[in-house]
Amino acid sequence: MVEPAPAVGTPVAPRPEPGTAGRGGAHEPLVVMSGVQKHFGALHVLRDIDLSIGRGEVVVLIGPSGSGKSTLCRTINRLETIDSGTITIDGVPLPAEGRALARLRADVGMVFQSFNLFAHKTVLDNVTLGPVKAKGVKPAAAKARALELLDRVGVANQAQKLPAQLSGGQQQRVAIARALAMDPKVMLFDEPTSALDPEMINEVLDVMTSLAREGMTMLVVTHEMGFARRAAHRVVFMDGGQVVEQAEPEAFFTSPRSDRARDFLSKILSH
Amino acid sequence: MDDGYLAQFSSLFSQFDVLGAFGTNLALTFFAAIGSLAIGTVLAVMRISPVPSLRWAGGTYVTFLRNTPLTIIIVFCALGLWGQLGITLSSDFQTNFFRLAVLGLAVYHAAFVCEALRSGVNTVPVGQAEAARAIGLGFGQSARLVILPQAFRGAVAPLGNVLIALIKNSTVAAAASVPETSGLMRTMIENRPDVILAIFATFALGYVVVVVPVGLATTALSRRLSVAR
Known part of the structure; x- marks a missing residue:
């Protein structure tokens, strides 16, 4: 599978200033x-x-x-x-x-240990479900935003697959995109x-x-x-x-x- | 079996409308299946809901209906609802009894549909519901969009069993005077005692022919629809 995975071990940017x-x-x-x-x-x-x-x-x-x-x-x-x-x-x-x-x-976005992607829905539908059903976002707008988020987490090319067809790492990145889609x-x-x-x-x-x-x-x-x-x-x-x-x-x-x-x-x- | 027996046997089919009777059972099954699926789904949602009174009502319904003999329910629909309370579902006498029988079959099998669906709900990991809640879906939305679609797909086999039971139980509609197979069989036995065994065999085989494909179809469907995890 060829996929633009996020670079591993990216050069360390200046660490955020910690604490107060x-x-x-x-x-x-x-x-x-x-x-x-x-x-x-x-x-x-x-x-x-x-x-x-x-x-x-x-x-x-x-x-x-x-x-x-x-x-x-x-x-x-x-x-x-x-x-x-x-x-x-x-x-x-x-x-x-x-x-x-x-x-x-x-x-409040939540990412679980076991991903918990909706098993009967495609990756794309997983990400659009919340915005469309819970926030009333128009489906077209939700889809555009979902694709943008999936691209950002590096799984845009998996959008039409079911969660079970993805690796664990990919599923978890989709789960992060799903949470982010709710802003x-x-x-x-x-x-x-x-x-x-x-x-x-x-x-x-x-x-x-x-x-x-x-x-x-x-x-x-x-x-x-x-x-x-x-x-x-x-x-x-x-x-x-x-x-x-x-x-x-x-x-x-x-x-x-x-x-x-x-x-x-x-x-x-x-x- | 000589030619005489065969000839006597085949004359049954010109004398009695066997296919029509099976058609009536299939019609009873069809409408009762739709009714029981609708009622059973509502019951299942009630039983998994966060509202204690709804859970209680759903549980009570299932306990009562599941543990009452179907014959009593059908007789109640015919004699209780219509005979005593004067409830009619159609002005046509025959249609009225047909619909009362469908009602009885539907409310009875709804209890089993509910339990089959609940077993389907149990195939859905708890995390699915948590994830649905976490993205801001309410109970109704979580049930409709996330839980039930997966529960139905996990409950195809037990729902198929309920359908098979329903097909065969539709013969109890005879208790509401609906002209269907078991009623016809009794009439045939009374009129043609010469071929009793053949009459039994005809109806037994008829049901096998109807039910076996249903069993095969549900097995195939439950494989095809199963949710990959």
Whole structure:
């Protein structure tokens, strides 16, 4: 298959200035979680989470499995409900259900670990479905925009295929295009490369890195530390349902403050 | 079997309208299939909806209808709805009973269609619904655009089984005095006891000829339509 895959290992552009000194100075908060608690039965998966993501900020969420990072990510568009606390997006509290919730979700892009492309629809239809049905965009306009986005993620020549005919990396890039087609205010990535074969990870990370450079607000749950160093303004480390530590990437990776973060990093960075 | 038996047997077909009776069963099946598919789809949507009262109503319907003998439902349609409550679906006496029988068959098989569809819904990974919600589709849109199209394709085989059951169950319409195969068979047996076994064989073979292609078609369809994942 000949395909203009995004260049792997692109020369490193000047790294975005991390932390509070990032673009536009202190980030104006876009997603604010405060006092968020959640249980799965007896298991306390989110303990009193206070987290704010600024407009244009790229936050990487890391932590051992079972630490609650995926759950946290999914509460932001209410794929998981919360027991108490508040979550606001652009100043608006998360609606509980119905039309208001659907409208809010249209503003929050989500990319899943297992892609979740609509299996019975072509790649193109996957990308146009949301804009046409949820936002009322004219089909022709949605199609033009979809082709533009598919081109941008390097799969425009696959537009008429079904998802099952694509490789994992291609499917995930389509999933990113599908989320972008809604012109979201913030993009959530829930372990977007964890289900991919190693050789396909970079093609997805490259798309994400360029998104980050363009100023998209992103929350990324990942184990890709290279991506975190390259693209994140801030790394948030979770363990046992709590935010244990957060810092700009360089500081976090070179001198983590907490024992638990040190322990975690020693396990994943040693090999 | 000598020539005499064969001649007696073939005279059955000039004496009785066997093909017409099968036609009636197919007509009953056709309309009842459309009706049960429509009602069953609504029931399935109710049963997977996020609204507890709708789920409850759908579940109650299925529990009641699925566990009631079809004969009782058909007799109720004929004697209860028409005889007692005076509900008529046509001014023509025959057509009225035909439609009442279709109604009974449809509401009964709708419960099975609903369950077949729900088994189809279970073939759709949860992530499909999450992705639909994540791009801002409401429950109705998610169901109509993402879940049900895949559920139908995953439910072709069980829906085919419901259709096969429906074809054969259409003979219960005899309980509503619809002139169809099982009623005709009884009349034929009463009038022509000389060829009873041949009469049985005729109807048995007739149903096999109708039903086997349906089974083959659903198997082929379920393969062709299956969603590649």
